[in-house]
Amino acid sequence: VNCLNSVQRTFRRSAGTERGAVQTEGTLGEDSGEKDGPKSFYELMADRQEQAEKSVLISCQSRTSEKKFLNFLSKHGDIKKHFFYESYGVYAVVEFACRDNVVSLLESAAIPSVSHESMVPFKSRLLSLRNHSSGESPSLPCQPQTTVPINELIQRLSREESVDEQISSLTEAYQLREENSRLRFLVCSLLKDIAAAYFPECTIKPFGSSVNGFGKLGCDLDMFLDLDTISGKNLKTPKSGLSLEYQMKRTNSERHVTQSILSVIGECVDHFGPGCVGVQKILNARCPLVRFAHQPSGFQCDLTANNRVAMKSTELLYLYGELDPRVRSLVFTIRCWARTHGITSSIPGAWISNFSLTVMVLFFLQKRSPPIIPTLDCLRDLAGPADESVIEGNDCTFVTDFSKILLQSNTDTLEQLLTDFFEFYATFPFSRMSLNIRKGKEQNKPEVAPLHIQNPFETSLNVSKNVNSSQLDRFVALCQESAWLLQQSETRTPTGVGGKHTTKPWGLATLLLPSQVAGVKGRKKRKPHHASERIKSLLESLKSKNDGKKNSDS
Ligand code: CTP
Numbered sequence: 001v002n003c004l005n006s007v008q009r010t011f012r013r014s015a016g017t018e019r020g021a022v023q024t025e026g027t028l029g030e031d032s033g034e035k036d037g038p039k040s041f042y043e044l045m046a047d048r049q050e051q052a053e054k055s056v057l058i059s060c061q062s063r064t065s066e067k068k069f070l071n072f073l074s075k076h077g078d079i080k081k082h083f084f085y086e087s088y089g090v091y092a093v094v095e096f097a098c099r100d101n102v103v104s105l106l107e108s109a110a111i112p113s114v115s116h117e118s119m120v121p122f123k124s125r126l127l128s129l130r131n132h133s134s135g136e137s138p139s140l141p142c143q144p145q146t147t148v149p150i151n152e153l154i155q156r157l158s159r160e161e162s163v164d165e166q167i168s169s170l171t172e173a174y175q176l177r178e179e180n181s182r183l184r185f186l187v188c189s190l191l192k193d194i195a196a197a198y199f200p201e202c203t204i205k206p207f208g209s210s211v212n213g214f215g216k217l218g219c220d221l222d223m224f225l226d227l228d229t230i231s232g233k234n235l236k237t238p239k240s241g242l243s244l245e246y247q248m249k250r251t252n253s254e255r256h257v258t259q260s261i262l263s264v265i266g267e268c269v270d271h272f273g274p275g276c277v278g279v280q281k282i283l284n285a286r287c288p289l290v291r292f293a294h295q296p297s298g299f300q301c302d303l304t305a306n307n308r309v310a311m312k313s314t315e316l317l318y319l320y321g322e323l324d325p326r327v328r329s330l331v332f333t334i335r336c337w338a339r340t341h342g343i344t345s346s347i348p349g350a351w352i353s354n355f356s357l358t359v360m361v362l363f364f365l366q367k368r369s370p371p372i373i374p375t376l377d378c379l380r381d382l383a384g385p386a387d388e389s390v391i392e393g394n395d396c397t398f399v400t401d402f403s404k405i406l407l408q409s410n411t412d413t414l415e416q417l418l419t420d421f422f423e424f425y426a427t428f429p430f431s432r433m434s435l436n437i438r439k440g441k442e443q444n445k446p447e448v449a450p451l452h453i454q455n456p457f458e459t460s461l462n463v464s465k466n467v468n469s470s471q472l473d474r475f476v477a478l479c480q481e482s483a484w485l486l487q488q489s490e491t492r493t494p495t496g497v498g499g500k501h502t503t504k505p506w507g508l509a510t511l512l513l514p515s516q517v518a519g520v521k522g523r524k525k526r527k528p529h530h531a532s533e534r535i536k537s538l539l540e541s542l543k544s545k546n547d548g549k550k551n552s553d554s
């Protein structure tokens with residue numbers, strides 16, 4: 001097994017061990033120090049879900065006294081954690097010591113009196129604080145829930161002294177904060193209370209970038225309605241004696257069951273869910289979903305059911321991000337770069353998705369010499385019996401115990417990785433080859449598609465099936481331009497050191513400025529001949545630089 005040979009470096013806890021290392025959700029805030037070693041994905045999920053179950057969301061008036069507010073609430077029990085944030089008004093997330101405290105709090109709440117409207121009599125843990133006393137207090141201290149605007153980020157990066165520091169600084173600015181992560185689990189928990197009207201034993205879990213360690217403040221909230229405890233897949237029936245089983249309605253298609261469950265829950269969210277607006281049922285998609293906005297949190301939500309493979313890919317991404325701090329830093333940087341140049345978009349379409357981009361970064365890191373992260377096949381070989389997982393015939397087994405993973409010694413700097421990432425994809429043979437993180441190798445494309453990235457678990461699927469050739473061309477052209485820019489001495493020289501006011505962008509900040517590549521920005525105004533000439537000359541200059549580098553190396 002490739003990754004077991006020539007082992008020189010064992011896994012070390014990534015967060016907080018190096019300057020600029022990414023704070024991970026498993027090691028955030030007061031949670032750090034509770035445990036040695038990184039939290040497994042399951043521990044992280046279980047802890048956050050438990051906190052969410054004991055939490056309430058309260059709309060407050062900004063000029064409420066924090067002290068009075070906490071005194072008032074602590075009549076119902078000890079408050080373990082609280083914070084405020086702003087989203088069309090100020091909200092508080094309050095976690096109590098136990099679930100009974102929440103019950104007591106809810107019992108004390110009144111039904112609002114309305115004169116000209118009618119109310120849907122659905123009670124939830126989303127409340128409003130009424131303040132009848134007079135007197136003004138200072139504004140409540142709000143935690144930011146959005147990222148810095150791009151221009152501010154460019155200024156911030158320009159003041160750093162190295163590209164490595166720029167990358168770390170970008171990561172710190174963009175990653176989810178502990179509070180935002182808690183809020184995401186709380187929204188899932190509030191929705192679970194609605195779904196529980198039909199399925200009392202269900203849970204709703206976040207997946208995707210909310211929990212995979214690559215989420216940016218403001219990213220959507222992907223949720224998965226988990227009914228596995230009810231569908232009884234894991235229950236054994238006794239072989240002798242009497243036993244009972246539930247009578248259940250049967251249909252001939254699992255997809256149909258998923259669609260009807262989501263349809264009913266979608267209706268329920270639409271009609272009864274406090275704060276849930278703009279509900280759309282998208283049930284004919286490959287993965288049926290209900291999409292809506294949760295106003296009090298400001299999250300765009302996608303609720304799916306029967307989506308356990310996506311949960312596994314979330315866990316895999318989390319694991320890769322935990323293995324080496326460079327993984328998250330590079331992913332955040334590439335995602336930010338891609339978003340700035342319109343390579344990715346919040347609107348669904350023929351663009352490259354963040355998920356595809358992340359897999360592209362992982363693939364690139366597997367191809368380093370020595371590799372920075374192991375292949376999925378390698379993680380599969382390290383798995384123990386408890387890690388076995390086969391979902392709808394797909395092998396989703398991989399090791400969950402991080403300590404079993406031994407990494408090779410690779411000392412590449414972030415700057416080097418960033419430059420080489422752009423060069424790697426500027427010259428990748430996309431027309432013939434498919435990216436495969438299971439094998440850590442490119443393979444002949446099994447089907448025609450401009451960009452082919454094998455889905456790590458559903459291996460017959462292409463993660464980037466939606467991408468058209470013009471979007472891929474833009475990506476490649478921008479990789480070429482960015483690789484070229486990073487090799488120019490004026491880009492590579494810090495300008496901000498000692499600067500007083502605005503600083504001239506340099507390094508990574510230069511890459512986030514509007515692109516110079518003709519045809520990349522305004523596709524309609526594109527002049528193909530001119531653009532290809534420019535790209536050709538960029539490539540030429542890249543090649544000659546590389547040759548120079550190789551010659552000087554040898
Ligand atoms: N997913 C997948 N195959 C795809 C698209 C998505 O398996 N073709 C899974 C991945 O686990 C992904 C999750 O669904 O992480 C959520 O998808 P999406 O919201 O598109 O991506 P995120 O990773 O959440 O990134 P973003 O911040 O853009 O939402």
Ligand code: MG
Nearest residue numbers: 208209220222
């Ligand atoms: Mg998402």
